[in-house]
Amino acid sequence: MKDLLNLFADVALLVWGTQLVRTGVLRAFGSNLRQVLAHSMGNRFTAALSGIGVTALLQSSTATSLMTSSFVGQGLITLPAALAVMRGADIGTALMVVLFSFDLSWLSPLFIFTGVVLFLTRQDTLAGRIGRVVIGLGLILLALQLIMVSAAPLLATPAVRALLGSVGSDLLTEIILGMLLAVMAYSSLAVVLLIAALAASSMISLDAALGLVLGANLGSGLAAVLTTAKSAVEVRQVSVGNLVFKMLGVALMAPCVGLWLRHVQPLLPGPTHGVVLFHLGFNVIMSVAFIGLTQPVARLVARLLPKKPDTSASQMRPRHLDPSALPMPSLAISCAAREALHQADVVETMMNGMLTVIKTNDLRLAQELRKMDDTVDELYTAIKYYMTKIPREALDEEESRRWTDIISFTINMEQVGDIVERVLIDVEDKKIKPGRSFSEAGMAEITELHARLVDNLRLGMSVFLNGNVHDAQRLIEEKMRFRDLERRYATAHLDRLSENSVLSIETSSLHIDLISDLKRINSHICSIAYPILDSAGALAPNRLKTAALGQDNRRS
Template identity: 35%
Template sequence: SGSGRALIGLGLMLISLELLDQGTAPLREAPQMSAFLGMLDAAWPVALIFAAGIAAVCSSSLAAVLLVLSLDVPAALAVVLVLGANIGGAIPPVLVTQRAGVAARRLTVGNLIVRGAGCLAVLPFAGSAAEALAPLHVTGLAVEAHLAFNLAVAAVIWPFAGGLSRIVALMLPDEAPSEDPSPRWLDDAALETPPLALAGASRQALAIGDDVARMLEQTRLAFRKNDLAPLAEVTKLEDRVDLRQQQVKTYLSRLGRDADEDDRRRSITILDYVINLEHVGDIIEKGLAAGVRKKVGLGLRFSDAGYQELDAMFLMTEETLGIAQTIFMTRDRNLARQMMEQKVEIRNFERQSAQRHLIRLREGHSQSRETSSLHLDFLRDLKRINAHLGAVAHPILDEEGLLTESRLRGG
C-alpha cells in the first residue's frame, strides 16, 4: 500500500543517513576539511555554488542536504549550503527533459527558476534564517532549513503561478508539428489526368484554409487572454501558408494538355481561392497579430463595449472562413448567397462599431482614447479578411446570373 511504501522510504532514508554519517567521518575529521569549510563560511556565494554542484552530481537535493547535516559547520553556512543544494537538485531534471515534450521542459525550467530566485533572495539573510530556525532543532538544522525553504517558496510563488507559466511559455513556445516540405495532396503523377490533379489541388487548398483558420483562432486567443504565446504558432503557420500557396500555383501551372475548358475554369477558381487565403494569412500576421503585440506590449485595455465588439467581429470572421471552406468544397448556391449576405452584415457591423467607438471618444472614455487607432485597425483588418473570403462565392453566383457588377440580385 501507499503507507507501507512511505514507511519503507522513511526507513531507507534513515539508514542512508547513518551510512552517510559513518562514511564521511574520516572526511569530517580531516584538518583540511575544517580549513575548507572555514573558507566557505567566508564566501557564501562560493559555498552556494559548491553545494549546487554536489546536488547536481548526485541528482538529488536531499542527498546534498543529508551531507550538510553530517558536517559540523556554522548554522549560517549550513543554511547557505542547503540553498545551494536546492538549486543543484533542480538542474538534472532540466537536462534530462531536453528531448522531452515542451510541457515537461516548461515544468523543469519553471522549477529551476523558482528555486534559483528563492535561493538568491534568501542568501543575504542566511544568518537571520539560521537564528529563526534555531529553536526548532528536531531533526537537524539542514533538514529544517530545507523544509522551511520549500514551504516558503511554495507559499510565495502560489499567487504568481499564472504569470510564471506565461513567462515560461514565452521562453519555451509550443512546438509546431514537424513539417514535410512536400505538399501532401499534390501528386505529380496525376498531372496528366486533370480531374485527379484538380481534386488534389482542391484538397490542398482546403488544408491551407485549415491553417488560416488556426491562425485566426490563435490570434483571437492571444487577443482575449492578453498573451503573446499563441502568436508564435501564427508566425510559423503564415510561413507554411505562403509555401503551400506557391506550391499549388506551380502545380496547377503544369496541368496536362488534356485539360478542357471546365478544368481550366476550375483551376482558376482554385488559384483565386488559395491566393485569397494567402492574403488573409498576411493580414492576420502583419495586421491582427501585430496589433495584439502592440496591445500587450503597451499594456493597452479596450473599453468593455469596444472589446465585445471586436471579439464579436473575430467570431463572425471565423464563421465566414468556415462557410468559405464549405462553399469551395461543395459550390453550394445557397451558402454562396448566405456568404454575400454575411459580407453585407459584417460591413454594416464594422461601420456601426466604428461609429460607436467615435461616440465613446466624444464622451471622454480614456480607454477608448488610448486604443482608438488600434480599435479601428482591428476593424479594418477583419473587414478586409471577410472581403477576401467572400470572393469564393462570386464565381458561383456569377454562373447563376445572381450578381450584377457589384451587388447580389434580389430574389
C-alpha cells in the same frame, strides 16, 4: 544502318501510339474511370474486375497503378483494395496484347484518318479527345506492320543473327533485358507486342521471347515504382506492393517456360500466339493465385515503408499534391483542391489564435501564429506551381473553371494570412508591449466580429468545396451584414471616445485598424462566392441579383 534506324523509328511509333491512347482516354474519360475504381472497392474481386476494365481502356497497367496510388494517397481506398485492383489491371493489359496480336492492319488507315479529322475539327471537345485515342490505335496497328517489314532485311544480316542468338543464352539475362525495355518504353503492352513481332520474324527464339515477356511484366511494376518515387508514402506503398506481386509471379513462372514450350506451344498456330498467350497466362495465373495475398503483402509493404508520424511540422507541409496524378488532369485538380482546403485550415488556425492573443496577451502564441503565415505562403506557392504543371489543353470547360477557382481561392487565403500577421504585429506593438487593454464594450465588439468571420470562413470553404449557389449567395449577404456591423461598431467606438473613456482612448488607433482589418479579411473570404455565382448567372453587372435561387441549385 538505314534498316536499323527504320526499326527504331517503328518501335518509337508503337510506344507513341500507346501513349496517345492512354492520354486520350484519361482526358476524355478520366473522371468516369476514377468513379468506376472508387465505387468498386466492396471486395477484392470487384476491385480486380474494375482493374481489368479500366486498364483495357487505358492500355497501361502503369497508368492504372498511378491512378489507384493517388486514391490511396488521398485516403479514399485502402492499400489491400488497391493491390486487388492491380491484379485485375495486369490481366487487362494482357487482354489488349492478345487483341492487337491479330492482323488488324487493314484498320490502321481508317483509324488514323478518322482520328485526325475528329482531332483537328473538334480539338477541344470530347469528340476531339476520342479522335486522339483513335489516332493512337491506328498508329499501334501501323507500327506493328512496319516492324515486321523493317525486321526482314535485318534478319538476313549475319551479325544481327549472331547478336540476337546470344539473347537466348540465359533466362536471367532475358528477364533483365525485358525489364529494361519496359521501363524505357513506359509500356509493357508496347514491349510485349514488339517481342511478339520479333518472334514472328524469327529475329529471336521463342524461349528468349518468353524470358523477355517475364522481364517486361517486371519492368511495368518497376516503372510505377520509379514514377512514384517522390510521392507520399501511401502512394509508394501501392507501386511497391504491385512490384512485390510481380516478383513473386516471375519467380513462380520462370521455371515453367520449358513446360510451356514442350506442352503448350505445339498446340498453338505460331510464335506470336505463343508469346501473347504466355503473357496472358502469366497474368491470369498470378492474379488468381495471389488475389488472396493482398492483405499479407499490404502488411509487408507497410513494414517496409512505414508512414511517418504526423508532427506539427509535417502537418503544415503540402500533403495532397501528388505528382503522379499530373498525367490525369481531373485527378490533379482534385489534389490541388484538397491542398487548398489544407491551406484554409492553417488560416483558420491563425484566425482562432489571433483572438486568443488579443484576449490573453500571449506573445509566444503570437510569434507561433506569425510563423504560420510562412506556411500559408509556402502552401500557396506549392499549389500554384503544381497547378501550372497541369496541362491546360487537357481540361474541359468545367475543369478549366475549377482550375481558376482554386487559384483564386489560394490567393485569397494567402492574403488573409498576411492580414492576420499584420494584425498580430499591431497587437504586440500597440497593446501587449505598452500594457494596454480594450474596453469591455470594445472587446465584445471584436469578439462578435471575429465569430462572424470564422463562421464566414467555414461557409466559404464549403462553397469552394461544393459549389452550392445558395450558400454562395448567403456568403455575399454576410459580406453586406459584416460591413454594416463594422460601421456601427466604428461609430460606437467614436461615441465612447467622446465620453472620454480612458481604455478607448489608449487603444483607439488599434481598435479602428483592427475592425477595418477584420472587414478586409471578410471581403477576401466572401470573394470565394463570386466565381460560383457568376457561372450560375446569379450576378448582375454591379450587384447580386435579388432573385432568390433554390438551395439545391448547383453550378453545372
